[in-house]
Amino acid sequence: MIKLSNIFAINNPSDIEVQHYVLQQGLACIQGQLTLSMDFVLVDHLGTIYPVHVEPLAFWPDQSIRWLQINTIVALAAQSQHTFSLHQSINDVIPSQLFCNIDQENTVNVHCAEQVININHNGITNERWSLNFILLLEDVERTDFTIISIKEYIAQAALFCDVQCALRVYCGTQCVINNIKIRVIYATGEVYIESVLHNPAAAQHPNGTWDLGDPNSVMIDHWGCLLKCNSSKTITTQLHADSAYSSASKLKVEQLSSGGKHWDSDAHIDQSLTSPITHPYTLVDGEPSSFTRVEPTVHISEQRLSWYCQLTHFWQKFPSTLDIKQSHTDWCITWGFHSAAIAPLNELQPGERWQRTLLLTHLPCAVITAITVILEPHYLSTTGALELFHQQQLNSPLQPLLRQGLTGKSHYYNKRETADMFGFRNFGEIYADHEAEHHTGDKAFISFYNNQYDPLLGLIKQGLLTQDPRYMTLAQDLAEHIVHIDIYHTQLDKPEYNGGLFWHTDHYLPALSSTHRTYSQHHQADAYEDHAGGGGPGGQHCYSTGLLYYYFLTGDPYAKEAVISLYRWIEQVYDGDHSMVGLILAIKNRHRVDLKNITTNTYPLDRGTANYINATLDMYLLLHDQYYLHKAFDVILHTVNLSEDLTLRRLDDVEHNWFYTVFLQAVCRFMRLCQTFPITTQEHQLWLHCQQLVIKFADWMVAYEYPYLTKPEVLEYPNQTWSGQDLRKVDILSFAAYINPTKQKVYQQKATELEQYVLTKLSASEETGFSRIQALIMQNYGGNTLYTALNSESQLNINVNKHDEACTAHYLDMHKKTPIHQIALHNLRDWSIKHEINQLKKRSQRFNKWIH
Structure with a gap:
């Protein structure tokens, strides 16, 4: 029987025992160890056994499980850390229909301990309380409520269920969708609600600008829920963790702004280029509170039972409200997820989503949200399931530079305060502070980062490496922001825009009224060389791997949806939508350097193609479909020919061609995924083709590459971002050293020289704390230290006698033009x-x- 010992821990810092903690956690698995036919239990360090509902999230090529999600309920002592092991066992799953069913009136009946919870178009009801959802818009014609799905988590005990619902509000030709996930814990009847508001319309974006005030935006008057219970119950409210609970028959709390030092930041300006936020405080019953930031918790108590209700991120995602009123028969507790009445920030942009979470539990909500899960980094390193991850990275000479992200004078949490990255649209975003380097104004220069160079993946890895929960908190906040705000959630626009990731704010320009959508009609023209001044989501800004691993760790369906969305979008950017209009445009644009040449069937050697390869590889891991692996190889083959002369690529033209390193990193990633297949498979032949490709470039790099900043005269803006980009060369050469042993020392020496230069420059630079440079380090550091450790776990080189040219021979004439009729x-x-x-x-x- 398989036992995975001490693979993660859960920390409960509170002085309150938690008897029913809902655990949903992704675990990495060693290839060949766990299979679908196995059942498991979770065992803590005290020997307590917990039944587990397991779901495979990813597989290895041999069909063994790569990532496994465990779902269970565990007990945590006060002020304790529990260590857990996963044991193979035989589980007798109980019948699910005993606990959750849907009747003829389209009502879901959830049978919990001592009560039944009903979910239908009226909301959620039980014998103690009821909860109705509120969505108020102008000119509403009708609303539809639909129960979409029911998912139960059952093992040797009934754990919990998720009921997915949708409330649709129609206003003329527009429709706003409120997707609601209701989680009910069977043992306690506790309820967790996630509400996501979505405007699926397409924006009009005149001349490629995306300002607030779009005709297809929807104005949200009020979005929230109403919790009602019998007036015989006692209601008390705590406004802040440092305040006591108090009772009142009437209470109104309004979070008008972030309450921070820079509450009037230009991050909140509206379509008129002014901020509608006029007060830096929180109102309690119409008067300024002593707390500028509140996190109210409502305590509902009766003789035998207590409930606590909280809207998470109450002040962080302002404008939020809480309104409590008592009548002769009822208590009415209204939570305002978003209220235009207190701050007219009510424009839901086309293709945008807003997200809020409400908790209704038996313990103070702060106790539950303070609990953290820590995966054991040594075990995670041995699995190889998380790419380019090994605990030896902590020994990298660049690791101390990353501490600036948490402890430097401009660490991530300070950046939030500087730019006031709060509010329903901004919370979770990383401030693009590198754009403000030469800004001299009193207010922060507002520029949004939109996950460039995948800091989400970097934060996840740093959290797992260092076991510092602050990284994972940042990652969770950023992931929620990306999947709802930064991605264009519509299928009604141009195919090359639908479902895509918006670029960061246009370089050297403030965001103004473009929010997180790059281009504003108010932007200065010709702000820099080759300034586009307008456009939409583009293939050269696509980062899906962090979302992939966020999904593997959390099981968040929105993260999975985002990975698929980004792949489908970038596929249409480069390979079209299979329409006549799309074909005509592709032929017209065949000579654009940033798009595929449809007549030669070749892709550009740049980061956009690299992003396409990476998104395709993410789909392979997500869906376990080798089609995507071979699709990625097809893109590689149609980008660079093994027989071509690299000098003709003008790789020494840094400003225009530095992207080749990003492409090579994607090729290296493809090779590492191929290495997990049996040696007799075709994938190893594909690996050998790419080996020759990487070696070809590595030889050129040894001969001609240099640290970018040693020739500042060839750079438009010679700043330390270029040192961060130098780490890509270190990464490629360090990997090449293990796939070409005959030149290992030569490659490693070059990599070490480059890495030492970067270390020297960044250690002495004030720019190192910038978000962009931190993201580049997190994405690319490790070098020889990392690959030596990875090679010790699994050999990076494949010993195969000869590359079979037959598998790629038909691509040798790929630069030959194809007749138009065949295209x-x-x-x-x-x-x-x-x-x-x-x-x-x-x-x-x-x-x-x-x-x-």
């Missing part, structure tokens, strides 16, 4: 008149109006 036949193989009309409607507002 048309290939791209229109699935053509239909319905698809063509739909795509025309998305691309032409005039045609869309005419067709209707």
Whole structure:
């Protein structure tokens, strides 16, 4: 029987015992160890056994489990750390229909301890309280409530269930969707609610600008919920962790702003370029509170039972409200997830989502939210399930530089305060402070980062390496922001925009009224060389791997959806939408250096193609479908030819061609994934082809590469970001050293020289604390230290006698032009008149109006 001992711990810092903690955690697994046929239990350091509902999230090529999600309920003593092991066992799963079912009236009945909770169009009800959802908009015509799905988590005991619902509000031709997930804990009847508001319309973005005030935006008057209970119960409220609970028959709490030093930041300006926020405080019954930031908890008590209710991130995602009133028969507790009445920040942009979470528990909510899970880094390192991760990275000479992210004068939490990255749209975002380097104004220069170079992945890895929970808190906040705000959630716009990731704010310009959507009509023209001044989501800004591993660790369905969305979007950016209009545009744009040349079937050697490869590899890991692995290889083959002369690529033209290193890193990642296949499979032949490709470039790098800043005259802006980019070369050469043993010392020496230069420069620079440089270090550091450790776990080189040229021979003439009729036949193989009309409607507002 398999036992994975002491693989993670849970820390309860509170002085209150938690008897029913809901644990949903992804665990990495060694290849060949765990299979679908196995059952498991969780055992803590005291020997307590907990039944587990398990779900595989990812697989190795041999069909063994790569990432396993465990779902259970555990007990945690006060002020304790519990260490857990996973043991193989035989579980007799109990019948699920005893606990959760749906009746003929479309009501979900959840049978909990001593009560039944009912969920339907009226909301959530039981014998003690009821909860209704509120969504108020102007000119509402009708609303529909639908129960979408029910998912139960059952093992040897009933654990919990998730009921997914949707409330749709129709206003003329527009529809706003409120997706609601209701989690009910069977043993206690506790309820966790996640509410996500979505405007699925497309923006109009005139001339490629994305300002507030779009005609397809929806104004939200009030979004929240109403909790009612019998007036015989006692209601008390705590406004802040440092305050006592107090009772009152009437209470109104309004979080008007962040309450921080920079509460009037330009991060909150509206379409008129002014901020509607006028007060830096919180109102309690109409008067300023002594607490500028409140996190109210409502305590509902009766003789046998107590309930605590809290809206998480109450002040962080302002404007939020709490309104408590007592009548002769009822207590009415209204939570305002978003209230335009107190701050007119009510524009839900097209393709945007807002998210809030409400807890209804038997323990103070702060006790539950303070609990942290810590995965054991040594075990995680041995699994190889998290790419480019090993605890030996802590010995990297660059590791101390990353501490600035938590302890430097401009650490991540300080950056939040400087730019006031709070409010419903901004919370979780990383401030792009590098753009403010030369700013001299009194207020912060507002620029949004939008996950460039995947700091989400970097924060996750740092949290797992250092076991510092502050990293994971930052990662969770950032992930929620990315999946709801930074991604364009519509399918009604151009295919090359739908579902895509918005660029960071345009360089050297303030965000103004573009929010997190890059380009504003108020932006200065020609702000820098090759300034576009408008556009939309673009393939050269696509980062999905952090979202992939966030999903593997948490099981968050929105993160999974985001990975799929980004892949489908970037696929259409480079390979089109298979429509006649798309084909004509592809032919027209065939000579654009940043897009695929459809006539030669070649991709550009740049970071956009690298992002496409990485997104495709993420899909392979997510869906366990080798189609995506081979799709990634196809892109690699149609980007660089083994027989070509690299001098013709002008790789020494740094400003225009430094992206080749990002492409090579994607190729190296492809190779590492191929290494997990049996040596007799075709994937190893693909590995050998890429080995030759990487060696070809590595030899060129040894001969010609240098630290970028040693030639500042060839750079438009010679700053320390270039030192961060130098780490890509260190990464490539360090990997190449293990796949080409004959030149190992040469590659490692070059890598060490580059790394030492970067270390010297960044150790002495004030720029090192900038978000962009921290992201680059997290994404690319490790070098020889990392690859030596990875090689000790699993050999990076594959010993195969000879590369089989047959598997790639048909690509050798890939630069030969294809006749137009063949291109048309290939791209229109699935053509239909319905698809063509739909795509025309998305691309032409005039045609869309005419067709209707």
